[in-house]
Structure formats: C-alpha cells, structure tokens
Amino acid sequence: MKMKILILIVFSFAILGSCTKDTIKPTVIPVNTTVKFSTDVYPIFSAQSCTGCHGTAGGLTLSGTPSAVRTNLLLDAVIPSASSTSKLYTFFANGASHKGISLPAASVSNIKSWIDLGALDN
Numbered sequence: 285m286k287m288k289i290l291i292l293i294v295f296s297f298a299i300l301g302s303c304t305k306d307t308i309k310p311t312v313i314p315v316n317t318t319v320k321f322s323t324d325v326y327p328i329f330s331a332q333s334c335t336g337c338h339g340t341a342g343g344l345t346l347s348g349t350p351s352a353v354r355t356n357l358l359l360d361a362v363i364p365s366a367s368s369t370s371k372l373y374t375f376f377a378n379g380a381s382h383k384g385i386s387l388p389a390a391s392v393s394n395i396k397s398w399i400d401l402g403a404l405d406n
C-alpha cells in the first residue's frame with residue numbers, strides 16, 4: 285500500500301514538472317524585437333536613393349559600413365529609444381516625405397522599432 289502511494293506521488297511530481305516546463309516556453313514573440321540595423325534598416329538607405337544626397341560629402345552620411353552609418357545617425361538624427369524625437373523617424377512618420385521620398389510603411393515601422401529598441405549596432 286505504502287509503495288502504491290509512493291509511486292503515485294512520484295508520478296504526480298513528474299506530471300506537474302512537465303506542465304511547468306511547458307508554460308515557461310515563450311509562445312508569442314513580438315515581431316519588432318527581431319529588427320536588426322544591418323538587415324532591416326541599413327538596406328533602406330541605398331534602396332531608396334538616400335545615399336545619392338547623403339553620400340560622403342558632408343552632412344549626414346548614409347553610405348559606408350552599417351556600423352559607420354549608425355555612428356553618423358547617432359550624431360544628430362537618431363536618439364536611442366526615442367523615435368518620436370529622432371529625425372530619421374519623424375521625417376517619414378505617417379507617410380510624410382523628405383525631399384520627395386516617402387518610405388513604405390514596413391520600412392518606417394522597422395526604423396521606429398530599431399530606434400525604440402535602443403538603436404543597437406546589430
């Protein structure tokens with residue numbers, strides 16, 4: 285009898301243990317946390333002809349390695365974690381255009397997420 289109770293207790297713990305493990309697994313990963321500068325923001329600048337004006341000759345330079353371009357942006361155009369006061373976002377927010385260029389909503393969303401996630405060099 286004692287053995288049966290012992291087996292029952294051991295089984296109960298095994299079942300409860302497996303349940304706890306299941307609930308720890310993240311089920312929903314917000315899409316914006318996967319935004320990376322090098323793959324989701326940086327390519328926008330050449331694809332949208334920003335680099336034609338923002339080349340290497342003074343002002344904001346948007347050509348160069350992703351790390352260098354990020355450094356340039358942080359001088360004035362991007363305030364980490366504050367998209368609402370970052371020109372790189374406000375110039376294009378809600379369909380606005382800068383020098384005749386308006387960006388696709390997905391690009392604007394990537395820019396906003398990247399800034400609000402800390403404008404990381406990633």
Ligand code: HEC
Nearest residue numbers: 329332333334336337338344360361371372375382383385
């Ligand atoms: C026709 C030329 C031209 C094009 C194309 C252009 N820009 Fe600009 N941009 C400028 C000029 C000139 C300024 C500075 C004066 C101003 O803000 O109007 C500027 C300013 C900026 C600033 C603010 C810089 C700062 O430090 O204050 C940002 C950010 C910016 N541009 C981003 C972009 C992005 C992103 C693109 C591409 C989608 C782009 N620009 C395309 C000419 C251009």
